[in-house]
Amino acid sequence: MTTATRLTPSVGTAHSRVEGVDKVTGAARYAGEIPFAELAHGWLALSTVARGRIRSVEADGVLGMPGVLAVLYHGNAPRVDTDHVGLLGVKPEPTTALFQHDRVPHMGWPVALVVAETSEQAREAAEALVVTYEQEPHDVAFSGGRPDAYSVDSHMPGATEKGDLESELAASAVVVDAEYTTPEEHHNPMEPHAATAHWDGGRLEVVDSNQGSTWVAQELAALFSLEPSAVRVRSEHIGGGFGSKGVRAHQVAAVMAATALQRPVRVVLTRRQMFSLAGYRSPTAQRVRLGADADGRLRALEHRSLSVTSTVHEFVEPSSGPARVMYDADAHHTANEVVRLDVPTPTWMRAPGEAPGSFALESALDELAEKCGLDPIELRTRNEPEAGPVSGLPFSSRNLLACFQEGARRFGWADRDPRPGLRRDGRWLLGTGTAAASFGAGAAPSTAALTAEADGTFTVRITASDIGTGARTALTLIAADALEVAPDRVRVRIGDSDFGFAMIAGGSMGTRSWGWAIMAAAQELRERLALGGGIPSEGITVRSDTSAAVGALAQKERHSFGAQFAEVAVDVTTGEVRVRRMLGMFAAGRIVNPLTARSQFTGGMIWGISMALHEEAVRDRTSGGHVGADLAGYHVAAHADVPHIEADWVDDPDPDDPVGIKGIGEIGIVGAAAAIANAVWHATGVRHRNLPIRPDRVLLAAAAGTGARDA
C-alpha cells in the first residue's frame, strides 16, 4: 500500500481490546441501554404450572392499572409463522412461537406480556395479572435407564457402531464400566437478554443482545412474514452469550408490542426468567465401558449418553461425540439419546456435548490407567489414533501429545506419585489430575465489505458478534495484516444485519469464518488499489462471500486439542474441594491475539471449575420448576473459587485456513472438570462420577469409609 517498508505483522502480537476504553469507562452501551423517545416497557408473565392449558388470562383486571398500555396473550396476539428452518438448520425454538395457543408445556412458559409506560408499572401489572390453568400431571424426573429414551441425530449421527462390543469386552484383560452424571446447567451471561423493537418508515428495527444479528433478523422476518430486507437487527455490545443468545421470546414479544402500539417497546428478561426462557445445558446420564489389553491398548469402547429435551422440540446434548474423535478400539460404539419431559427446551451451551462428554470419557480413561497401572498420559499416548475412529478420515492436524508433553513439563507431572490418598497439607488432602480436550474446528460461509476511505483509513463492515471473545479486536488485526497497514488505520464495524449474512458467534467458528471473509475482501481491494487512480470521496468498497471457498474444504477430522492439568485440595472433614492451580496447554490453530486468547482459554477453564464443583440447577419434581433459580441458588465460580490459572499453546496453524485459525472459544472448558475429578481421586482415593463434587458427596464418600471408594 502506501507504506514503503513492510510492517511488523499484527496477528500474533498482544493488543488490548479496541473497544476497551468504552468498556472500562461505562461508555459502551448494551442492548437495553440505547435511549428511545416514547419508549414503553414490556414485562413477561410466565406460567406457574408445568403442564396444562390456560383457562383464562384476566387482562381486564390489570388494564386499568396506572400506566398499563396493553396485555398481549394467546387471545389477541398476532399469528407468527413457525414453519421454517433458520440459519442454523433447525426449526425455531418453541418459545418464539409466542402466545399462539393455550397449551403450557413447561413451568415458566410465556403466557402474557404486559406493556406499560415504565418498567415498574409493567412489572407490577404482570405480577398482578391473574392467569388460570387447567393443570395436568407432569413428569420432570430425569434419570438414566428411562425406557422412553430414543436415539436422535443432530449435527452428528445419533449412534455409531463398529465391531463386536461384548466379545471384545470379554477378551479384555482390564475393563472399566462406569456411569457418570452431570446436572442441568445454565449459561447465565452477566447481561440478561434484552431487545427494543420499533418501526421506522415501514422497517422493523430491533436493538438486541445476540450472537448473530443476521440470524436473528432472518428468524424475525420469517416469524412475522416480512421481507428479509424489511428487518434490521443491531447488536453492538453483548454482555456474554455462551450459546443462549439466539432468537428467544423477548425479541418476539418486543416486536409484537411495538407493532400493536406503534411505538418503541423494550423487553428485558429477569435473571429468574432466564432460567426458563434462555435455554440451558441438559442434564446427562452417561455410561462408559472400556476394555483394554494389559498394556492399556483399547479393544472396546462404548459411550452412551442420555439427555433431556422438551415435549415441543428435539434438542440433543451429543455427549458421546468426543469418543468419536479421541480414541479408537476394535469395537467402538457410541450413542446419543434423549427423553422428552415437561421441561423447557435445552440448547447449545459452551462446548455442547464435549463439556459433559469429556467429563465421563476422560474420567473413565483415568480409571483405566489406574487399573492398568499406567500413567494417564502414557495410556493416552498408547491409544493415539492414526485416523478418525469413526469416520476413518485423516486428521487435519492432531497435536494432542505435544500438549501433554509440554503441559506435563510445566506442571511438574514427572514427579507425581500415582498412588491416591497419600499427600497431606494440614487438613487438606492433595492430588493432581489430567485430561485431554478436543473441539471441532470449522468455518461457515460469511460475507464482508471492506472500504478504502479517501483519508487513507479502512473500514470493515461485517455482521460479526463480539460476545466477549475479542472478535472485534482480532478482526482488526487480521484486516491490518491483510492490508499491510497498522491496526489503528482499520475500523471494524460489527453487529448490524444490514452488513449482510455472516456466521454467528458460535461453534468456536466466528472469528475464523469472519476473518476468512475479511481476507478475501482485502485481497480484492488490494488488487483494485494496485491499479492506481486515487480514491473517490465515498471510498472504494469491495464485498466478499466465502461460500464457495468454505464449501470446497476437503473432508477431514478437523479439531483443536488440549491437555488439562489440575491440582486440588480436599478437606474430607468439611467436604470442601479447592482447586489450587490449573494449567491448560492447547493446540488450537494460529493464535491471533495472545492477550485476549489467553483470557478465552482461562475463562473456559474457570467454567470447568464451576462445572466440576458448583453448578447445578435443581428441579422440584412436585412443582416442575426450579429451586432457587437465581445467582444465589445457582452458584457460578466467584473470585474466591478461582486460583491462578495458566493457559498456553503449542504451534498449530491450520494450513487450510487463510489466517491459520482453528477456533478457541470452547475448548477451554473441555476436559477441565475431568482433570479436577481425577485430581480429587488422586487426593482422596474416591472416584466422583456425579457432578458437581459437592461437599455432601465428599462427606458421604468419606463416611462410607474404605469399603466404598466411589461416589
Next chain:
Amino acid sequence: MAPAPSSTSSAITLTINGEKYPLSVDHRTTLLDALRERLDLTGTKKGCDQGQCGACTVLVDGRRAVACLQLAVAAEGREITTIEGVADGERLHPVQQAFLDLDGFQCGYCTPGQICSAVAMIEEHAAGWPSAVTDDVRPEAGPPPLTAEEIRERMSGNLCRCGAYVSIVQAVAQAAAVDEEAAA
C-alpha cells in the same frame, strides 16, 4: 416517563459524580433504575436486580453498594460515584488502566461493577479493614499484605461469568501498587 409528585412518587435530588440531578421518581424505583432509565447513566449494569451479582456496584459516600437493593428516594443526600465518575476527565483511573492493559474483562458487562468495587476495596484495605482471610484482624495489626487471596476474597461479591478472574486479580494488584507508590 417522569411521574408527577403524588402519594406514589417524590421529587428528589441525587448527587452523582459531583453533579446534582433533580428528578421525580416512583417510590419503587431503585437507584439502579434511576441511573439507567431516568438519568441515562447506563454504565452501571443490571445483572440480576436482586443483589447477587455485583454488576451494579456503585460507591455511596465512598463505600461499595449494590444500586439494585437501594431505593432512589433513599439515596438523596448521599454522594454517589458511578463508573462514569471514576476517571479523572480523559485520564483513566489506575484501576481502569490496569483492567484495560491486563485484559481484566471479556464481555465487559460486569466490568463497571468490578472496577467500582476494586476502587473502594483498595481504599478499604489501605484503611486497615480485615477480610475473612486476614490472619491478624487486630486493629493495631494494620493492613494485611494485599495478596491474591486477599483480593479474591474482597472481590467475591462481583461475579464475572466470562471468567476473567485471573487478570482481574492481577489488575487490582497492579492498581493497588500504583496507589501505594503515589502515597509513598
